[in-house]
Structures are given as C-alpha cells and as structure tokens.
Amino acid sequence: xxxxxxxxxxxxxGRLAARMVNHDKPGRSRRLNAAPIIETMESRLLLTVGFxxxxxxxxxxxxxxxxEGPAVRVTPRFKPSEASLLQLDADGKIIRxxxxxxxxxxxxxxxxxxxxxxxxTPYDGVLNDDIDTIQLVGTDLRRTVITGQTxxxxxxxxxxxxxxxxxRHSDGVVFFNRLVGETxxxxxxxxxxxxARTRTPGAELNVDPEIFLPGGVNTLSFNNIEATIDQANxxxxxxxxxxxxxxxxxxxxxxxxxxxxxxxxNAIRNTVFNSNEFAxxxxxxxxxxxxxxxxxxxxxxxxxxxxxxxxxxxxxVNAPVRSFExxxxxxxxxxxxxxxxxxxxxxxxxxxxxxxxxxxxxxxNGETHNVTVSRSARPFExxxxxxxxxxxxxxxxNADGLGLxxxxxxxxxxxxxGLGSPVDNRANSPVSTARVASNFGRPDFDRGYPAAVELVNxxxxxxxxxxxxxxxxxxxxxxxTIGRLRADAAETKGLLGVxxxxxxxxxTGVTSxxxxxxxxxxxxxxxxxxxxxxxxxxxxxxxxxIAGGFxxxxxxxxxxxxxxxxxxxxxxxxxxxxxxxxxSATYDPGANQVFGRTTQFGPTDDLKGPGSIxxxxxxxxxxxxxxxxxxxxxxxxxxxxxxxxxxxxxLEPPERPSRFHGQLRR
Numbered sequence: 001x002x003x004x005x006x007x008x009x010x011x012x013x014g015r016l017a018a019r020m021v022n023h024d025k026p027g028r029s030r031r032l033n034a035a036p037i038i039e040t041m042e043s044r045l046l047l048t049v050g051f052x053x054x055x056x057x058x059x060x061x062x063x064x065x066x067x068e069g070p071a072v073r074v075t076p077r078f079k080p081s082e083a084s085l086l087q088l089d090a091d092g093k094i095i096r097x098x099x100x101x102x103x104x105x106x107x108x109x110x111x112x113x114x115x116x117x118x119x120x121t122p123y124d125g126v127l128n129d130d131i132d133t134i135q136l137v138g139t140d141l142r143r144t145v146i147t148g149q150t151x152x153x154x155x156x157x158x159x160x161x162x163x164x165x166x167x168r169h170s171d172g173v174v175f176f177n178r179l180v181g182e183t184x185x186x187x188x189x190x191x192x193x194x195x196a197r198t199r200t201p202g203a204e205l206n207v208d209p210e211i212f213l214p215g216g217v218n219t220l221s222f223n224n225i226e227a228t229i230d231q232a233n234x235x236x237x238x239x240x241x242x243x244x245x246x247x248x249x250x251x252x253x254x255x256x257x258x259x260x261x262x263x264x265x266n267a268i269r270n271t272v273f274n275s276n277e278f279a280x281x282x283x284x285x286x287x288x289x290x291x292x293x294x295x296x297x298x299x300x301x302x303x304x305x306x307x308x309x310x311x312x313x314x315x316x317v318n319a320p321v322r323s324f325e326x327x328x329x330x331x332x333x334x335x336x337x338x339x340x341x342x343x344x345x346x347x348x349x350x351x352x353x354x355x356x357x358x359x360x361x362x363x364x365n366g367e368t369h370n371v372t373v374s375r376s377a378r379p380f381e382x383x384x385x386x387x388x389x390x391x392x393x394x395x396x397x398n399a400d401g402l403g404l405x406x407x408x409x410x411x412x413x414x415x416x417x418g419l420g421s422p423v424d425n426r427a428n429s430p431v432s433t434a435r436v437a438s439n440f441g442r443p444d445f446d447r448g449y450p451a452a453v454e455l456v457n458x459x460x461x462x463x464x465x466x467x468x469x470x471x472x473x474x475x476x477x478x479x480x481t482i483g484r485l486r487a488d489a490a491e492t493k494g495l496l497g498v499x500x501x502x503x504x505x506x507x508t509g510v511t512s513x514x515x516x517x518x519x520x521x522x523x524x525x526x527x528x529x530x531x532x533x534x535x536x537x538x539x540x541x542x543x544x545x546i547a548g549g550f551x552x553x554x555x556x557x558x559x560x561x562x563x564x565x566x567x568x569x570x571x572x573x574x575x576x577x578x579x580x581x582x583x584s585a586t587y588d589p590g591a592n593q594v595f596g597r598t599t600q601f602g603p604t605d606d607l608k609g610p611g612s613i614x615x616x617x618x619x620x621x622x623x624x625x626x627x628x629x630x631x632x633x634x635x636x637x638x639x640x641x642x643x644x645x646x647x648x649x650x651l652e653p654p655e656r657p658s659r660f661h662g663q664l665r666r
Contacts, residue, residue, distance in 0.1 A: 091116040097127025101170045102153030113139030130198040136181030144185040150192030184215025196226035209246035216256045221264040232276040250318030260322035269332035270350035304347030312350035320358040328366030344445040358388045367397035374405035401449035403468035406479040418490025420474015420522030421448025450474045450523030475524040478552045485535030489517035523634040534570040541581035549586035562586045569614030577619040585611030585644040595639025612646035
C-alpha cells in the first residue's frame, strides 16, 4: 500500500510492526524506521520507586478545637405500621393465635367489618388456647367474606397416657365454642376449625346457640361438629354441658330475602351417653357370678338400646337451604375398643335435625345415622311439619334411621349403600333377611334401627310411632311426588354351591364365593301421596314398602291412607327379591292388614283404588314365616308383591317355597 513500509523478519521469526507515515510529514520522517522508536520508549521506573520522597498527612494527628459539644441526633429506630399495630389486639381484620396443642390459625376479614376472638383463658393477654367466641362486628351480608386457616404443629405431643411414653402428632384442628354475627356475612369459610364445647365445667357456660347468625349467611363451612352430650349433667350446675348444639341462621320474625344458605361440613359426630350409668355398669356385680369371672356384657345393667329422638345437633335455618353437605353423620368413634359394647349404635347416636322451609340439595358422602329433615321440631306430625320441596337427596353410605318429611315434591333420591341397616344377630329379629349366618357373629352394638323396636298394634289410631327411630324404620320418606329413585345394596352376599369341588376353584385354601347384592331397602318406607317415579333398585327389599297414593299422616291417625290416584314406576329391579315387602299404588289391605288373596289367609277384603304400577323385576316375591304368622312390613302390614288395579305383566303372585340368600325356605 501507499504510505506503508514493511520490515523484514527479526531473528526470532517475528515481524516488526508496520508504521504508517502521513503524507503531510516531511520526507525524512517518512523514511524513519519504526524499530528505533519502540526501543527508546520511556522506561517505567516510576512504578518501582518507593514513596520516600513523598510526605503524606495522617488525619489522626490533626488537632481541632470545637467550642460546642457534638450535636445530639434522635434516630427513629421503630417505625410501626398501622397494620402491624392492629395485629397486637384480639380484634381487627387479621387475627393470629394458637391453641394448647401448638396449632396456629389465622382468621381474615375481607371487606367491611372486623372480628373479635377470645379464647377460654382470656385473662392471660394472649391467644394460646382453644377459642371461646368468634364475634363478627360491622360485617355486610353481601360484601364481607371471612376465611380461616389452621396449620398443624410440628412438635409431637403426649398421648395422654402416663404409663406409655408414646407421642402423637397434632391433627391441625382448632376448636371453637361459639360463632356470633348480628349483621351476617356473605361467606364464612373456616378450614380446620371444629365446633365443640371448649369451656371447662367450672366456667360460665353459654345457653345461647353455638352458631348464631340472625343476619344470615350465604356460605357457612367449617370442619366438624364434635357434639358429646353427657346427660349426667342434667339437674346439676353444669347442666349447660348437656344442652343441644344449635346452629341458627336467620331470624324467624324477619325472613331472609334473596338468601339461600349453603352449609358444608366435614363430619357431624353426635354422641349421647350418661357417664353415671356407664360407671355403674363397670362396678355392677355379675348375674349369678360372685367371683366376677364373666364378661362385662353379662352384667345386670344392659347397654343403652333405646333410640335418641330429641335433637342434640339442630340446624335452624329460617330460609330455604340451597345445599347441605357433610362427609358423615354418626356417633364419635371410641379410642378404647373395649368401650364399644357400652356405646351402641342406636343407644348413643344422637338425633341430628335439619329444620328449614325447603331444601335444594342434601348430600352426605358417608354413613348417615338418626337424621331427620323437616320444617318443625317434631317431624311427620301433620301436614304442616314437612318442607315445601326437596330437589335432590344423595347418600353415599348406608342411611339408617333417616327421616325426610316433605309436604311437596322430591326431585330425586339416591341411596348408594342402601336405606336401612340389615345388621341384626337375633333369632327373633323383625327383619326377615337378618336371620342369616353372616349376622350371627356380629356384635350387639352394631345393630341398626330396623332391629331397635318391635312393632305392636299396627294400624290402630295413635298407636303407630310417628318418629322413624322409635318406629324401627331404616328410613321413612314422605312427599307428594317423587321424581326418581335409585338404591343399591348395602352389602354384598357371598354364596356357595352344593358341589364341594366348586368351593375352591382358583387357589387352595381360598373359598370361591359367588357375589350377590344384599339388601337395598331394609325396613324402609318410601311413600308419596300421588306418584313414585321411575328408578332402579339393585338388591332385595326386606320388610319395606313403596307406595303411591298413600298419605302417611292419615295412616298413623287411623284414617284412610289412600286418598288420591297413585302410581309407581317405571321401576326396574334387575337383581333383587321382594322379601316380606310390598309395592302398591292406591291399594288398602283392609281391616286384617293383609295384602292379597293367598291360600293361607283366605278371602281377601282388599280395597282397590285407581292406581297403576309399571315395573319389571328379575327376582321373586317371598314371604317369610309360618302360615298366618308372617313377618310384617315396617308399616305393620303383612304380604309381599306388587298390588294395584293396573300393573305390568309378569309380576307374579308371591311364592311360598323359595330360596333367598342361598337358604331354602318352605
């Protein structure tokens, strides 16, 4: 290139850098070599020279004279926010605390209003115990949402037995005694909070409802209701411990407008007992046994077996309920299995009552024991005690001692594990299907409500029990019309063939059973004043009745029960027998309370009304018992089969010699 001069390689094989020479420089400058310029660069000796000749000033030795003292500065070390100050009190938008097990909780108010929380030890100044009262202040029915969340403690706690050094972890449940809100709220969702009696017996006990929301609520949800009622406290200074648990929503004098509450719970554990009687059974001498060597079950004082008919957990909703949902409604399980014989299912399960003018949906995922749904405190009393309507009712577990009092239409009924318990181990059981070998080994405390009471004087005015529990009902449902019915078997039966070679077909030592559905309806009555719609029943009907055109209130008063044209169906029973059970439509068995004309009862005096049955059954109609002494239905009437003026073909009359549950009956 022009203006560029290249150099030859040096001795090391490198090449000296080229040097650009400007054309505006003199010619001598253009002919200078770049190598001498690089070699004569200024040496960097300054970096190796020490600082001996430089004099630095040490500021530590500088002396100054001040005529005034140093200024005093005030530094704001603490700057608390308004939100942090509000958390110091037991009232506000956000309340934090913990119970005696170390479980922490947070309750938050979204929207207008505040809450006030007090525990059972209010004088220590901290929330470190079970909650006594949660009070809502200044809330709004449309805009206020209250949420609560609990967190389980990470530290194990003692199991309570000093003889065993065992520990158990906390379940994260925080108990509260009362929830009060005069103005109501849109939603109250308390996850992990359970309603229970948290005050000690010596403290002042509340006589007001446990949950009192006269202003209403759209959604009410919390964990459990732990209702443990000891009737030994009645007539004592601690009588409030035996009062029922009440949940009151709305004011009966001021109807709630455009408010249809939703109630969602985990479990309702309703247990009623008498500790004095329990202690007496432990110390009572045995019958003809001075040595005391026999079991406690043989003591003179028997366990309680009478059903509980007074509500001990009561929901009083002064508005139509949109939905009521729970996981299970039973008595509380016993930690000590040896006490189960003293806590029988029928004798210690308290009555749970839902009182409301109408209900949209009722759903219980697990078992349901001793539950009534009606408008008044005493169901099935007259035509005004029933609800105006019930859209849907579904029970995932076995429903036993259930009463649905509806003076209006029912959309659908679903019993996924049957209606009524088939468990009874007595030879003289009023339940026909209970006399099978599979029930002989069942303990006494597992007996269901159908085995609780023997029926006497059926059909006599004012003698038949109106309550489903005292009447020995597995279930009692009344309505004007029932849209659809679905019931599956409560249990599965295992049948064996007569050929020994077929007993063990797969593995040696393992018996091969043939499965068969058990009872779908046990001592149950499903009654409609007009029509019972179509449905499917998979299993047997034992001592039960399904009737259309039937008025139950008139029946228990001794009046004519068939007052309107009725119908049943289309009803499909794919696998199941009618065992001392009746399906009828506007059909009266007459004065002798015996359905149909059979060889053992002689001429019939049945009264046939304008009724029709459309049904198909793949099974048989069986009567259990000797001639003239058959086992009655739950309504105290004898007979089995389908009875109506018009009925589908193929519904044969009852058979005397037949087989059910693998046993031949003649």
